[in-house]
Amino acid sequence: AIIGVKQGDLLGPILFTFFMAAVMETWRATSSYELPTFRSRPDFQMTGRRSTARGDEFTIGDSEYADDTGMPFCSRRDLDEQTPRVSAHFGRWGMEVHEGTLDPSGNVEKESKSEVLFCSAPLHTYTNASTFDGADLSHVMLPRSRFIRIVSEFPYLGDMMARDGSDGCAVDSRIAAAGKAFGALRKCVFSSTSVNFAAKRAVFESIILSILLYGCEGWSLTERHRQQLRVFHTQCLRAMCRVTRKHTWDHHISTQELGQRLGIETIDTYITRRQLRWGGHVRRMDYDRRLPRRMLSSWIAHPRPRGAPKMTYGRSFCKALKQFHIDHE
Template sequence: MGDFNAKVGSDNSDYEYVMGHHGLGEMSENGELLAEFGGNNDIVIGGSLFPHRPVHKVTWVSRDGLTDQIKSTTSASAENGEGASLWIHRQEEKIGRRFNTRRLEDAAVRRSFVEELENQAAEGGSVEDQWTAIKNAFIATGENNLGELRTQRKQWITDDSWMKIEERRDAKAAIERAKTRGAKAAARQRYTALEKEVKRSCKRDKRAWTESLDDEELDDLADRISAAGIKINVNKTKSLDINTVNPSNFTVAGQAVENVESFQYLGSQMASDGGTKIDIGARIKKARAAFASYRNIWKNNQISRRTKTRIFNSNVKSVLLYASETWCVSVENTQRLQVFINRCLRYIIRAWWPHNWISNAELHRRCHQKPIATEIRERKWRWVGHTLRRGGNEICKQALDWNPAGHRSRGRPTGSWWRSLSKEIKEVDESLTWQQVKAMAGNRPGWRSFTTALCTTRGAQEEK
């Protein structure tokens, strides 16, 4: 199929089943489309699974001197020798033995490991013989000096729960071994039942273990915690400055805290510029992975379009619009979200160019979809209404009236969530004030009419 002008980058979060983390740079827009294609068709970008030299990952240099990455795939087979394919079908991987390499921190163990490894080094023979001898030497030396790394067992999990966990692992392997659709469906159904049983059993075990702690054990645990003190993990502590010129520098326990440009908090990406571009990009990635996981449903001709649309709304769009009530969306971000939704809907109803091409308006009509900007506005004002009806001491309600101290810099003010709120109110009625809107929230029928007018105004503007 030729070369794709796509850069997949090294961050494979939400794309673990599509690509590895041995790419270059950051994922480009074509890289997102390539990853989406791989997820929808159950194939993996093989060139990113294993470490390679950068020169082997790059096929051209851009005009600005920055190296770009191209992942290629060919339709030629490996037998005729017409090039190697960087796309591979997913197959079951065999995980090798893992040794406890932490023991190498001990000088005596490290010295013994090196000496024994040097004594077992083999010389001469073919390349295969030398490689086999090296591999066996590392395995034997690791067994003698390091030992295998085993997962620590949680003390509150009982033997019965561990037996259920083993049954679940066997059921998952049975899904991969199934040859027919019926056998695969039966194995998947058994795995789902065991998954629910394992979760219920572990919850029961943890609840019973917590309740079994008597007062004496709790006092002993408190004494040990107070004796050891509360230690902050500085490596996991990050600092994020929002809309500041001079970043703050401070230390914890004598160690400097790393200052970052973005940070994930409760599933949302907080950016140093206060914007939502990074968060929206992360939500699109997660929604793309969710959409790819239902590709068997989208391709099934026995399922009606109405059912597919309902599944898309509940399982994909809900992931995409998570925490969208707090977004300050721009035209660019709204366009990115709308393009992703349109692409998903066209994949579901097979409305592709040139044979089955339809307009976006017709696409939304067939799938009963509203413009994404209207949905975000509806969610935002629904959340504002719930917040205004809360008690007077609620922090989230107080935050709506909070006015930060200080002066903004010269120039046009950047867009913010509060400014977008005020602008939308003026679109309905120029004379409305924030105090009048707050008083309106207590009257649910009146609030419903107000939010309907807000969203109707937005919809009329988008149609124009």
């Protein structure tokens, strides 16, 4: 074959990385539109920063992983103007943006795999929150009866992103996926009397928890989200110990006791360990060369809207540090 890279070729991923770098470098060199601007400092202050504080300003124009590309646009006008150009640019490099198509009568013939996530401001800042003050959320129309739809939730690299910036949809999707995996193995492993607790724990930690907590390193978890994960975790513990909820009530068996039988820790402990492991990895990155390190202590030069502050990644990470008694000052 003369198209693509050979399956199993060790050079394939490396060559494709160079190829995508060339695609995006030429895009950046030939495009000019407003990009989201952030400020950062080479410290580790993740909460309580004043929006007017001085720092190193930088912009983010795109994010790539293999052939998955994310591109932020600051306005509907930029979105409408640049989306056809993005499609044409990738086409010149032999790449195809997965767009939807409309039939002659205007009905959807094929859905678009590529999607646009509209990120809203806090709802209380709108005069009419139901319409986001008249924001245009119609399809982005492209030449040849093609379109890209605008969504409120967007799956990206195995995780979920929501319009309001919360991680509720990510938690829900992870619980659903982990529940399916647990159900598939329940009869033959988790509820089986011929499988000992050590084996159940090994399978649960390596498969179920890996599915459940995928992407949790970047979650901003509220107490409601944590409680959802705790409930699922407790249900799994009861199933592995072959006890019902009524049995635990009648015999006063606590979730902690079930975990001790299996040698499984609390779900909060597993989450915190993953968050701290990832945080330590990013903390050791070079501030001047690595974007994740800059984003770790970044903020935007815009005052926070009135009202109770939402849970942020910085607050969630500081909570993880506090749980393990690590000084974050």
